[in-house]
Amino acid sequence: MKISKIAEILEAEVLCCDGHTENEVMSACASDMMSDVLAFVKDHAVLITGLCNPQVIRTAEMMDIVCVVYVRGKKPDAMSIELAESKNIVLMTSKYRMYQACGLLFSQGMHGGDCLI
Amino acid sequence: MSEKRRIVLEFDVDGDNFVSAGKASEAVKSNLKMLGLPPALIRRAAIVMYEGEINMVIHAKGGRAYVEITDQEISITLKDVGPGIPDIDLAMQEGYSTAPDEIRALGFGAGMGLPNMKKYSDSLEIQSEPGKGTTVKMKIKL
Ligand SMILES: Nc1ncnc2c1ncn2[C@@H]1O[C@H](COP(=O)(O)OP(=O)(O)O)[C@@H](O)[C@H]1O
């Protein structure tokens, strides 16, 4: 699924790297615990999270995550945006809550990849 | 005769600054990328180093990281003079964590760091003495 499609489904506002929204996302992961993300994420994933600190972007960069969606209308700090820009990670914020955001993406065909433990 | 590769990288990991935690891992990752190593290997190295670096920051007030890249392996050594780990077998268990709530609120402290380091490295060696510090050695074969 294209990142732009994710933004459309989640009615999300893209916060940075909008030049990369035509890139494809192959799997998805939703978590507020970064070690879970480090344990289970597959290639070219989107991360859906309610956590806004720069470690989210560091984690994303370690895992080659291409897009981070903040739920509940949350917005990351300036340092997160700066870091994401330097790593070409698309950031967006959606008004939906985590559960709804995941449900919407799943029902539109965005499955988790091999996220089962 | 082909040249032998041996690249050594060293970093101070600042224990007072959670925001900068991960900088060393980030630098190592870009070095590995520049060397053109396979992405899956790079990711494993990035994961184990980042978990170890975060551990030094949240449990040991920082430390030093040494990374050596040869033709055979990536070897990562993390040394701190923090409180040490009294029971390593217990610390290795998934979900075991002594991290305080404020660390959990930042997205860490799920007790998955050491298990992740074990899972994604080819070898993990932990030496620790309570009150003296901890040295973690990890290797990834190329
Ligand atoms: N460098 C370290 N110094 C002191 N204690 C550590 C260190 N690394 C890990 N530990 C101990 O081992 C436990 C488990 O570590 P880990 O699996 O990474 O989980 P977490 O960091 O989420 O607590 C930690 O909660 C801590 O008690």
Ligand SMILES: [Mg+2]
């Ligand atoms: Mg840890």
